[in-house]
Amino acid sequence: MIIPGSNGFLAVKIARICGENLHLIELEKLKYGEKYVRLTFDVExxxxxxxxxxxxxxxxxxLENLFVAEALKEYGAKRIYGIFPYIAYSKKGRKLIKGELPPLKVLSKLYDVxxxxxxxxxSGEMDVVNISAAELIGEYFADKLGEKCIVISPDETSEELAKGVAEKLGTDYELMKKIRVDAENVIVSAKKMNLDGYEVLLVDDLIYTGSSMVQAIKIVKRSNAKRIFVSCVHALADMRDLLNIYVSGADEIVATDTVLSYVSKISVAELLAEKVF
Structure with missing residues (x-):
């Protein structure tokens, strides 16, 4: 059986695709801030x-996931699986500044259930089955990009995504370099590129504030790119940040629905149903 959490909107699509039963649990945030969880069906x-x-x-x-999992365990569920399309605190290669805590390393210990x-x-420090959306992104842009195109990532840690998308499109990929200044500010740099006449697809695992993409767009514009498309798996940016990316020169921004966003145009539901069930 499939249970959607508070942000479990993908559960409906997944359940319909794979023919599994969908059950709702009682989830409520009480007025004094505590989370209330109650199972309303038999899970034994x-x-x-x-x-x-x-x-x-x-x-x-x-915390909600932990509460639900413990409730399922308490009432006799045989096995408990987590389908978490986007997991926070998971950016690979993020170098800690002195005094910072690697939160996922701590929180992952709670998920043994x-x-x-x-x-x-x-891409974080947690034992998960990692499913790539690279092919889905490549498929989406296959009919939008001409033969003279290239995939570029503003972050070296997103190389696997860039490589996967490029392979699907049958083209090359390049990586820029991103240096983190503090919790929210970064500097993006790149080697000199000649993109005259090229259609460029900028890809990253996730977009937080859009700062990296804005800087990357400026770089490829200076390199005479013909058109610029932006894509990511997890779009956490708000409307203002997305508008900044468009104003900087993006022709289109495309994300998956691991997180519901204004630019969620690619669904991972079928991919998850196929890989999980």
């Missing part, structure tokens, strides 16, 4: 899949 002897994504309230969802956890383009 069942394999249960909890679907929840960690945006826009990641800290609350971490799950038999297995599935996620999309996850």
């Amino acid at each position: 002897g069942e394999d249960v899949y909890l679907v929840n994504t960690f945006h826009p309230n990641p800290d609350e969802i971490f 799950f038999e297995k956890i599935y996620s999309v383009n996850f």
